[in-house]
Amino acid sequence: MLGLMGREGMRASDADRQQVADQLKAALDEGRLDLNEYDDRIQKAYGARTYGDLDGLLDDLPGTVPLRKSRIEPAHKAPVAPTGAPERKHGVRPMLGIFVICTIIWGITSLTSGDAHYFWPMWVLIPVAFAVLARLGDRDKHRH
Structure with a gap:
């Protein structure tokens, strides 16, 4: 189902919205956005439901990686300690x-x-x- 939908229709996570908001705040601090434009974009970022809603909010800002160009990878499991090995060392x-x-x-x-x-x-x-x-x-x- 997800393969047929395309990336633009996939749901964005809170972390995705926060990442865009952080990049917008950095652009505001650098003077690349005025307060009105920042306010408009931040409202769109926090109101975004899909990646398609987030696309375009960072495209004209230098030094940012738009979410559609980022790589989505599965989470990796933490390495398991070999059996018999102590979990912590006492110094x-x-x-x-x-x-x-x-x-x-x-x-x-x-x-x-x-x-x-x-x-x-x-x-x-x-x-x-x-x-x-x-x-x-x-x-x-x-x-x-």
Whole structure:
């Protein structure tokens, strides 16, 4: 049925109408359209039901691709992770690196002041502990 109808008769989506509206707004901002012409075209864009209704709204504007010349492609499925592979990785090493850097900063400030300051880098270990616990939990899931 769609092959017999032709592209002009196919229904336009909200995304298609919004794309045309965005391009019209850009043309208004660049001074290519005056406010009256923009208002007229934007009303036609939001009122469009088919691609044929949207055709012609962008034809005289440089740098725009009219919808009739755009490619319609089917949506692609997201790649599926191989079975047995963890869905997420826990970055324990980077967090430990941040802890080491914070400890070095704490050590330098304590040495230069001549006084041992409060050991604030210990708070950086909290996300490390959560990451380690999450990794151990994932390991238990994969064993069963």
